[in-house]
Amino acid sequence: FILGSDWCTKNAARIDYEKNQVSIRSSYGRTFIPYHKSIDGLTLDVKSINVIYIPPRESYTVQAKVELSSADTVYFSPVDVIQSEKPIVMSPSLLHINNYTTYLEIYNPHDYTYTLPMNTLLGRVTHTPYEMHSCLFFDTSREHSSLSSQHHIFNTIELEPKSSTTSNTIDKLITHIKNVQDQQQLRLILQQHMKIFDISKVTQANTHIQHTINTGDSLPISSRPYPRTIEQRRELQDEIQKMTQTNQIRPSNSPWSSPVIIHKKKDGGIRFLVDYRKLNS
Known part of the structure; x- marks a missing residue:
């Protein structure tokens, strides 16, 4: 058997290991209940x-x-x-x-x-x-x-x-x-x-929609990456690797490029931002 401490206290339970029995308080005095040593079969x-x-x-x-x-x-x-x-x-x-x-x-x-x-x-x-x-x-x-x-x-x-x-x-x-x-x-x-x-892993919706931006005869806009410390570059590389593994991004050889900004969140996480200001100007 398995008895909780609250139940034992409420009923003033006493366990006699020598006689393999439990006694509890009742209106007729104490009631004695035998038990088996092994609980494997319970x-x-x-x-x-x-x-x-x-x-x-x-x-x-x-x-x-x-x-x-x-x-x-x-x-x-x-x-x-x-x-x-x-x-x-x-x-x-x-x-x-x-x-x-x-x-x-x-x-x-x-x-x-x-x-x-x-x-x-x-x-x-x-x-x-x-x-x-x-x-x-x-x-x-x-x-x-x-x-x-x-x-x-x-x-x-x-x-x-x-x-x-x-x-x-x-x-x-x-x-x-x-x-x-x-x-x-x-x-x-x-x-x-x-x-x-479920937030245990990154999830994404799969659709068949193809997004196309008509650039006409405009020349590609390419911006240089912002200067970063060694630690910032390491953080950026780790974030890119994570997003690549979860299929959020993929390698590209496009002549169009915009710089990336890494923003630290209050909880210590990283927010990955792309600066499109030059492209939108």
Whole structure:
């Protein structure tokens, strides 16, 4: 069993390790409850808290409830898809539980939106086994760090911080809403479009529009780069390399050129600016 400190204090719980029993205060005196030493076999149901709409062929971070106040790491085993008759995909994973809630990822592999009813049994959590194959680890306890993208390796366990980062971003956007029900409804709406709030990597819209500027018979305008210190040149080169790797810019041999300005932002980041004043004059 797993007991929280608040519950133990409220019920004046006493644990007798010699007799393997717990006693709690009751209206009839003290009630004694035996327990087993091993918690490896303890399983707890994980159920969805709200009605969730999972878009087609997308992963969705779902908030779920567990009859456990808190735990740093528990092993989640999803229900058998055939037995549950639910057309969704879940992976075994390590979860963090806080205030009887946790977060896990569900994938909808179909071409239609799947509705996950409230109080749906998603799987079960158990005490973390000593020997375990690789699985996903969703750390929802961190305030500073969310469903694809970058992975980190912890021994043989694959971590996915993206879900946590995106969820934290959404939580910050709705903190000003005081009504709990309104806040939860808005959270569900925003979670259906989680990709919009993912700032873990640079994203760009892909279109087929070709932009053309008619220069007529004008001679190309080419401006010299502004003088910079060695440190400024290094910062500029690093920024150009980052933007090239994310396909934001590409090398060009055009005779038209304008100088670049690097502006330091308040948060320490860099704003990349192109000075087109000569071109626009």
